Amino acid sequence: MKKKVTIIVLLLVLLLFFERFYFFVLKQIYPLKFSESISKYSSEIGVDPYLICAIIKSESNFNQYAVSRKGAVGLMQLSPSTAKWVAQKLKVQYSDENLYDPDYNIKLGSWYIKYLINYYNGDIKLAVAAYNAGLTNVDKWLSNIKRYTIEVTEIPFKETNHFVRRVFKSYEMYKKLYPKAFKHTDY
Numbered sequence: 070m071k072k073k074v075t076i077i078v079l080l081l082v083l084l085l086f087f088e089r090f091y092f093f094v095l096k097q098i099y100p101l102k103f104s105e106s107i108s109k110y111s112s113e114i115g116v117d118p119y120l121i122c123a124i125i126k127s128e129s130n131f132n133q134y135a136v137s138r139k140g141a142v143g144l145m146q147l148s149p150s151t152a153k154w155v156a157q158k159l160k161v162q163y164s165d166e167n168l169y170d171p172d173y174n175i176k177l178g179s180w181y182i183k184y185l186i187n188y189y190n191g192d193i194k195l196a197v198a199a200y201n202a203g204l205t206n207v208d209k210w211l212s213n214i215k216r217y218t219i220e221v222t223e224i225p226f227k228e229t230n231h232f233v234r235r236v237f238k239s240y241e242m243y244k245k246l247y248p249k250a251f252k253h254t255d256y
Contacts, residue, residue: 099242106172107121110179122243126243143168147177181200198219
């Protein structure tokens with residue numbers, strides 16, 4: 070009997086170790102950085118902080134100095150023209166250099182994704198697709214299929230299709246790995 074109990078206890082300890090190791094590894098793959106800025110602007114703007122985390126993970130993997138082949142800059146990979154437009158809407162000064170500042174980039178990117186969510190009447194999938202492919206493309210896809218929504222499988226740009234899938238996978242992972250990271254998450 071003692072031997073069975075010892076084996077069960079040992080198995081439980083091993084299981085606990087592997088579970089903690091599993092979450093440790095996942096947190097290396099899905100890091101959470103700049104959480105104060107994410108929390109501040111998601112709350113101010115009214116957008117889900119886990120969505121902001123997922124976009125940052127998918128766009129730059131939390132590298133504030135990331136620059137895409139197309140010239141998108143910073144954590145949330147904002148194109149200078151979009152960032153300049155958002156800065157005007159927010160009535161904040163714009164400069165290309167500020168796009169590397171995590172606080173500034175998260176503020177502009179959070180406002181922009183919220184704008185897209187509102188533009189698409191709360192359809193986060195369309196907003197995320199437009200974040201990647203642009204409003205014009207998403208509007209064109211919708212007019213071609215004569216509906217107000219689109220399934221991920223119907224997104225004709227392969228890059229955008231993968232981007233939307235990555236964002237939503239990351240979104241679920243961030244909610245699972247960091248359930249208490251943000252106070253307000255009911256957006």
